[in-house]
Amino acid sequence: MLIGVPREIKDNENRVALTPAGAEELTRLGHRVIVEAGAGSDSGILDEEYEIAGAELVHSPDDLIKVADMILKVKEPLLCEYELLRPGQILCTYLHLVAEPGLTRALVEQQVTAVAYETIQLPDGSLPLLKPMSEVAGRMAVQVGAKYLEKIHGGRGVLLGGVPGVPAAEVVILGGGVVGSNAAKIAMGMGAHVTIIEKDPERLRYLSDILHGNVSLVMSNRYNIERAVGYADLLIGAVLIPGARSPILVTEEMVMAMKPGSVIVDIDVDQGGCIETVDRRTTHSDPVYVKHGVIHYSVGNVAAAVPRTSTFALTNATLPYILEIAENGIRRAVLRNETLAKGVNVISGCVVYPAVAEALGLPYVPLEEMWIGQ
Numbered sequence: 001m002l003i004g005v006p007r008e009i010k011d012n013e014n015r016v017a018l019t020p021a022g023a024e025e026l027t028r029l030g031h032r033v034i035v036e037a038g039a040g041s042d043s044g045i046l047d048e049e050y051e052i053a054g055a056e057l058v059h060s061p062d063d064l065i066k067v068a069d070m071i072l073k074v075k076e077p078l079l080c081e082y083e084l085l086r087p088g089q090i091l092c093t094y095l096h097l098v099a100e101p102g103l104t105r106a107l108v109e110q111q112v113t114a115v116a117y118e119t120i121q122l123p124d125g126s127l128p129l130l131k132p133m134s135e136v137a138g139r140m141a142v143q144v145g146a147k148y149l150e151k152i153h154g155g156r157g158v159l160l161g162g163v164p165g166v167p168a169a170e171v172v173i174l175g176g177g178v179v180g181s182n183a184a185k186i187a188m189g190m191g192a193h194v195t196i197i198e199k200d201p202e203r204l205r206y207l208s209d210i211l212h213g214n215v216s217l218v219m220s221n222r223y224n225i226e227r228a229v230g231y232a233d234l235l236i237g238a239v240l241i242p243g244a245r246s247p248i249l250v251t252e253e254m255v256m257a258m259k260p261g262s263v264i265v266d267i268d269v270d271q272g273g274c275i276e277t278v279d280r281r282t283t284h285s286d287p288v289y290v291k292h293g294v295i296h297y298s299v300g301n302v303a304a305a306v307p308r309t310s311t312f313a314l315t316n317a318t319l320p321y322i323l324e325i326a327e328n329g330i331r332r333a334v335l336r337n338e339t340l341a342k343g344v345n346v347i348s349g350c351v352v353y354p355a356v357a358e359a360l361g362l363p364y365v366p367l368e369e370m371w372i373g374q
Contacts, residue, residue, distance in 0.1 A: 001326045002032045004068030006061045007039040010075045012284035014042035014307035017072035019315040020053040027054030031326050034064050043311040087111040090330055094118050096270040097345055098245050098359040107346040113330055119242055120343035131178050132313035136303040138182030141265045145234040148263045148295045156261030158233050161191020168192050172228045174249055175238035176203050179267050183236050188213045195228050229254045237266035239274040244355035250275040260293035269298040
């Protein structure tokens with residue numbers, strides 16, 4: 001199989017979809033890997049490292065995307081990349097299609113097989129390819145929030161951990177999953193008081209076992225959310241329904257009641273966000289806006305700020321699935337691996353992931369029906 005790795009062009013997207021170690025594994029098995037020159041530079045990976053691993057370098061995304069059987073990316077294609085995709089091509093990346101109706105239509109019209117990393121799901125419900133980036137994003141959320149709480153960045157002028165005689169900041173986290181638990185670890189480590197709001201009682205029990213310190217674990221309901229948002233210095237959105245739009249848990253009225261100069265970091269913005277006033281995705285070049293006196297940070301690729309860590313964590317997780325597709329082809333790989341099958345969102349001009357079809361009002365075709373009679 002011919003596998004292409006283009007350079008990411010999204011604003012300050014510094015990650016790359018494949019490391020030299022991954023390229024070496026693929027070429028060792030007889031596959032051809034082509035990498036756009038400079039694709040790994042922002043992650044500290046030299047072109048020469050890819051060449052030593054057996055990959056070939058090209059200097060234009062056109063030369064790569066138009067010919068590759070499988071395209072490996074980190075983030076969704078941008079508008080200028082749509083026309084380069086071709087029928088039957090396999091695209092593997094984080095897609096978040098519920099927030100990308102234009103891209104979804106393009107993938108359908110051009111009959112691309114689109115594998116979304118964020119919907120690949122194990123039998124226990126966990127998301128193995130989203131997890132490493134969620135770990136990074138959860139930890140980054142607290143670092144970002146601490147920065148924007150500083151007065152010089154427009155915040156309240158609050159130190160997360162406080163000092164003796166001055167209370168610590170209040171960090172409220174909506175969701176106790178991978179993002180939320182990682183955010184809690186960092187916030188607690190910095191000395192803040194943390195409140196985690198979670199709807200699953202069993203998850204709350206688990207968090208009670210693993211988190212020890214200045215933390216309150218609260219059942220998710222409107223009353224508790226409204227109360228916690230009111231005292232938050234830093235509010236972190238960490239809610240996830242795989243492949244579907246996030247529910248709005250924090251209303252605009254709740255945000256209006258927050259303390260002036262407090263900070264919202266909504267990690268879930270790729271799925272629409274769980275806070276009503278998070279009405280746009282921002283970029284690393286222009287990361288924040290102020291609404292009702294509250295600083296909003298809603299960067300969709302927060303993990304790109306630490307690309308060296310993120311790139312290697314990403315390939316560690318994705319490579320086994322990439323190898324399975326390369327070795328078996330998409331049809332056989334999907335039929336053999338139910339976990340991988342859940343990552344297929346679009347194939348042969350049809351949306352085969354129900355949450356995407358429902359969110360965008362598109363016809364849904366079950367994946368198993370696509371190959372009946374073949």
